[in-house]
Amino acid sequence: EAGVTQSPTHLIKTRGQQATLRCSPISGHTSVYWYQQALGLGLQFLLWYDEGEERNRGNFPPRFSGRQFPNYSSELNVNALELEDSALYLCASSSAGMRQTQYFGPGTRLLVL
């Protein structure tokens, strides 16, 4: 069974640009979560998508947004990039029957110059 996949693995952008990160969940999983792991700040919850809808968001500005597609894959968009957006962005998925058990992808490392 394939795990959670994320692309790209690395992304380099400059301030003010937009970044798009992609995530494919484990087959059969309907929930996708996005986390930011910045140096020294631990895992910060960003967004939760389930059945195509945004269900909850963490304490991040609106320039962090995303969507979930009918095949349950997901996209995270970060507009107007700032230097402090540099971080590892992790995607996780879970099944409808056990939402608390999250399986993580390898992450996308975003560097904003």
Added chain:
Amino acid sequence: AQSVTQLDSQVPVFEEAPVELRCNYSSSVSVYLFWYVQYPNQGLQLLLKYLSGSTLVKGINGFEAEFNKSQTSFHLRKPSVHISDTAEYFCAVSPLNTGGFKTIFGAGTRLFVKA
């Protein structure tokens, strides 16, 4: 609200020695408990989880954890570590009957195994 405290930010240990990584939590409701491992430049991998039943949970790579409700702890142990266990370990709690977005992760414990 829930909180998770990983009591050690770094744990150095020699190869083949036992190790314990400590995790305490607080919660006003019942929770599920998890340990994840993050190897350098990788995502998080689920090591083990406690949902219900036996308080001693066995996970992958020879790790186990014991849920102690009275002490609100979920310490991770391994009887003999290998160099390859060098990684960061995260304890997490998630309240029952909610979406995973309420999962709270600890700050992490960096395990460094020396030869």
